[in-house]
Amino acid sequence: MSEKIEFKRKFTEIQPIYSMWLREVIRFFNMKPRVISTIVQPVLFLALLALPMSKLFHGAPPEMEQTMFGGLNFFSFLVPGIVGIGLLFGGTMSGVTVLWDKDFGFLKEVMVAPVRRTSLMLGRTFGGLTVGMLQALITIGVASVFGIWYGFKISSLSGFLLAIVFCVLTFFIFSCFGIILGGLFEGTEGFMAFVNLIQMPLFFLSGAMIPISQLKGVPVLYQIQFINPLTYGVDGLRSALTGSTPFFPIWIDIIVLITVAVVFLLLGAYTFSKMEVD
Amino acid sequence: MEDVIVVEGLTKRFGNFVAVNNIDFTVKEREIFGFLGPNGAGKSTTIKILITLLHPTSGSAKICGYDVVKEPYNVRKKIGVVFQDRSSDRVLTGRQNLDLHGRMYTMSKEEREKKIKEVLRLLELEGVENIRLNSLPEGVRRRFEVARGFMTNPKVVFLDEPTIGFDIKARRDLWSQIKDAKEKEGSAVLLTTHYIEEADYLCDRVAIIDHAKIVAIDTPENLKKSVGTMLISFQIGDKNGNGLSYFIDRVKRLDWVIGVLKDNNPIILKIEKGEGRVLDLIEFADKIGFEIISIDEREPNLEDAFLYYTGRTIREAEGG
Ligand SMILES: Nc1ncnc2c1ncn2[C@@H]1O[C@H](COP(=O)(O)OP(=O)(O)OP(=O)(O)O)[C@@H](O)[C@H]1O
Ligand SMILES: [Mg+2]
Numbered sequence: 156m157s158e159k160i161e162f163k164r165k166f167t168e169i170q171p172i173y174s175m176w177l178r179e180v181i182r183f184f185n186m187k188p189r190v191i192s193t194i195v196q197p198v199l200f201l202a203l204l205a206l207p208m209s210k211l212f213h214g215a216p217p218e219m220e221q222t223m224f225g226g227l228n229f230f231s232f233l234v235p236g237i238v239g240i241g242l243l244f245g246g247t248m249s250g251v252t253v254l255w256d257k258d259f260g261f262l263k264e265v266m267v268a269p270v271r272r273t274s275l276m277l278g279r280t281f282g283g284l285t286v287g288m289l290q291a292l293i294t295i296g297v298a299s300v301f302g303i304w305y306g307f308k309i310s311s312l313s314g315f316l317l318a319i320v321f322c323v324l325t326f327f328i329f330s331c332f333g334i335i336l337g338g339l340f341e342g343t344e345g346f347m348a349f350v351n352l353i354q355m356p357l358f359f360l361s362g363a364m365i366p367i368s369q370l371k372g373v374p375v376l377y378q379i380q381f382i383n384p385l386t387y388g389v390d391g392l393r394s395a396l397t398g399s400t401p402f403f404p405i406w407i408d409i410i411v412l413i414t415v416a417v418v419f420l421l422l423g424a425y426t427f428s429k430m431e432v433d
Numbered sequence: 434m435e436d437v438i439v440v441e442g443l444t445k446r447f448g449n450f451v452a453v454n455n456i457d458f459t460v461k462e463r464e465i466f467g468f469l470g471p472n473g474a475g476k477s478t479t480i481k482i483l484i485t486l487l488h489p490t491s492g493s494a495k496i497c498g499y500d501v502v503k504e505p506y507n508v509r510k511k512i513g514v515v516f517q518d519r520s521s522d523r524v525l526t527g528r529q530n531l532d533l534h535g536r537m538y539t540m541s542k543e544e545r546e547k548k549i550k551e552v553l554r555l556l557e558l559e560g561v562e563n564i565r566l567n568s569l570p571e572g573v574r575r576r577f578e579v580a581r582g583f584m585t586n587p588k589v590v591f592l593d594e595p596t597i598g599f600d601i602k603a604r605r606d607l608w609s610q611i612k613d614a615k616e617k618e619g620s621a622v623l624l625t626t627h628y629i630e631e632a633d634y635l636c637d638r639v640a641i642i643d644h645a646k647i648v649a650i651d652t653p654e655n656l657k658k659s660v661g662t663m664l665i666s667f668q669i670g671d672k673n674g675n676g677l678s679y680f681i682d683r684v685k686r687l688d689w690v691i692g693v694l695k696d697n698n699p700i701i702l703k704i705e706k707g708e709g710r711v712l713d714l715i716e717f718a719d720k721i722g723f724e725i726i727s728i729d730e731r732e733p734n735l736e737d738a739f740l741y742y743t744g745r746t747i748r749e750a751e752g753g
Contacts, residue, residue: 174536178522185524185565260520264581267484268537269509 171270172278179282197294205233225399231307234298235393236363241290242326249283250333254343272428280330287326310398317395324412325388331419338426361385367402387411435462437589437621442492445478452478454645467636468625471750475645476625480591484514497588513587515578517594527577528562538585552580555614572603583614592624633735643743660733660741661703668699673722
């Protein structure tokens, strides 16, 4: 009897999850500055970071560049890294939206709805994910246009689809990470200060800008790369997107990401279920 | 009639501080039940326990037969909530807020459209439903929250200080809208307020709550009656410097004075009904060296009932 009720409940929670997703998406499109920055940000990163940096190797023999960047030129090497920045920043920011909802009172409204908190969390994560994927696709699209002159090309359709999988997993991980942090901090200020602090090392020690192997001689920094989930995300994404040789075997990337995603999801759901509202 | 809320021995402590102290009450189907009490009396805390956001320290509460601690999911399906503080998504329009709310309660598309239309009409919000809440005045946003509270056929709607910050006209309008919505949806309402008139006008029964305790529960009529049949209240000046307590002491002994409800300015006396009380009192005061500055003979109101049960006016209790 009670099992039947439970089943029905799980089943019918698809609509609440959908409604949380829908809210995130409507919110996104209702806030024009966010829409604009989502489009402009990747263009700026590509134009102001990837393009100038790829000039570092101007005049050097192409073989040198290719041995250093796993068979790629520097620009192509940087493109997946820049997609990675978007996933890291965008994902972690989901945590701040939880805090905003706390501040602006909307969290109470959803907390008294007859819906599991896990569903609430999943819904908003999917919502963030949708926006995050939109940005990732824009980045890849714009990079492909620049790529006509700078030698970046998507390797194959299957590679592209696999790249999407890596994007989804990476974003999902940082989204849960953001929600966990959101549960630990009372106000937005503390959260933002901490996120700004932690985003730097996560980003620079992920192989997004500098090949993982280049740091071999630097003790601590080299090892940190191995415990940073973004490292595996960018490594898999880069290999899938460009057809280059990954640093880790690709299945290792996938397994690590899935494991971290599951652990973070559980931790995030736990934090969300313990979150106090008043 | 069935009881939709049954609360027994409910207590909530925050550390050593007791916010809700061993309260009991029941709310009947379709009844408007009011919590009248000053700031910090424990009204919102009680509501938060009933709507499953806080766990009680001890005691029990049931909504439609479901325990708020053991069966929160079933409780949530039966209730609508209008929080004291804002709780809408202001980046969205009123309609989008209502629509998302309906989805959270797994209402079908037809149901949602029908209900949204209905509550928009009840709260007189037609025409502004497609404007983002950001660009609407506070009072309109509040009405959208009330509309949302009634949208899902709730058995009980909780309204935590629904008209706080409203002017008189807007307050009266919302009162009649709440009454209409409650009639149409067949819900019971638990409302908190520190406005005397709100409790008096809207509520079938009122619980007077002070210092975390319920000190009286009854209909507004009976609460007023329990104070007495007639009151006389007056502002007094002390011409000879005898002191107010001297005056009180003397006036108590008049045979038509039943008791003293309030012994500082304005003084309120419980009296027997009769002719010429006002003149008698003015003469009496003059005789013993006091002057009456203003005077009013009237039947007790809910404000007097609050004073009678708590020993202070609600304004004093608010620290104003
Ligand atoms: N989470 C909490 N921790 C500690 N004390 C609390 C907490 N929540 C409420 N209180 C205290 O409990 C008391 C009752 O608060 P409550 O919000 O229930 O009052 P209220 O009757 O709703 O008053 P108001 O008219 O101000 O809304 C207050 O003194 C408040 O400071
Ligand atoms: Mg309150």
